[in-house]
Amino acid sequence: MPELVTHAFSVYFIGMHPSVKRVRWLFYFGVLLPDVISRPIYILWPRWFGYTVAMHTPIFMLIVCLLLAEFFASPLKIKARWALLAGCGFHFLLDLFQKHIGAGYFWLFPFSWRSFEIGLFWPEATLPLVPIWLLLMVAFEGIWLLRRRKSQVIPGIG
Numbered sequence: 001m002p003e004l005v006t007h008a009f010s011v012y013f014i015g016m017h018p019s020v021k022r023v024r025w026l027f028y029f030g031v032l033l034p035d036v037i038s039r040p041i042y043i044l045w046p047r048w049f050g051y052t053v054a055m056h057t058p059i060f061m062l063i064v065c066l067l068l069a070e071f072f073a074s075p076l077k078i079k080a081r082w083a084l085l086a087g088c089g090f091h092f093l094l095d096l097f098q099k100h101i102g103a104g105y106f107w108l109f110p111f112s113w114r115s116f117e118i119g120l121f122w123p124e125a126t127l128p129l130v131p132i133w134l135l136l137m138v139a140f141e142g143i144w145l146l147r148r149r150k151s152q153v154i155p156g157i158g
């Protein structure tokens with residue numbers, strides 16, 4: 001698990017695309033969701049590790065995303081569903097590139113206990129980059145806000 005900031009930054013520019021803009025924050029939430037759901041339980045109750053392993057799987061997150069999307073009104077429900085699912089998909093894609101000392105993530109749970117990963121970096125390898133990711137996201141949000149304000153100024157008045 002790269003930490004949450006790296007997960008957020010990995011999809012930050014995808015969230016800026018006009019087709020995603022309306023559900024942008026749901027998309028970002030979906031990117032964080034697998035770790036937001038499983039990590040606190042593991043930290044608070046380490047003996048429940050087996051359950052949190054099962055929670056950090058595509059099938060579990062598919063169910064969670066479909067349930068969460070049901071809380072949205074009909075016109076937004078389908079977009080919410082896809083934003084959450086796409087976010088989770090990108091989360092797992094980044095996790096796939098990690099390496100672990102022991103078994104990695106069980107992508108096909110509960111159908112298989114086989115674990116596989118590409119193994120390009122250790123989970124903590126992204127930690128030194130967190131300030132850079134944060135700075136870039138804050139800078140781009142600032143630029144985006146300034147551009148939006150400029151476009152809203154009516155000529156001759158502001």
Ligand SMILES: [Zn+2]
Pocket residue numbers: 001002034035056091095
């Ligand atoms: Zn993860």
